[in-house]
Amino acid sequence: MEQEARIVINWIEMSQAAAMAIRVALEAFAMDLSDNGLGDDPMGRALTASYLESVSEIRQAIYRH
Numbered sequence: 001m002e003q004e005a006r007i008v009i010n011w012i013e014m015s016q017a018a019a020m021a022i023r024v025a026l027e028a029f030a031m032d033l034s035d036n037g038l039g040d041d042p043m044g045r046a047l048t049a050s051y052l053e054s055v056s057e058i059r060q061a062i063y064r065h
Helices: 016-036 043-060
Strands: none
Touching: 016 043
């Protein structure tokens, strides 16, 4: 079985189960943003794009191992 990414928050290393929960939550958040966005106004579209860019950055770190 492949290990989850090592995730450290405030100098505390998360367990494998917590790292999995974080990864799954991130993917659910990304799916919801892609499907629904945060509104159809300029602010909602800008926030959606910004969050999806951050998700992409986090994914690169998580799936790199």
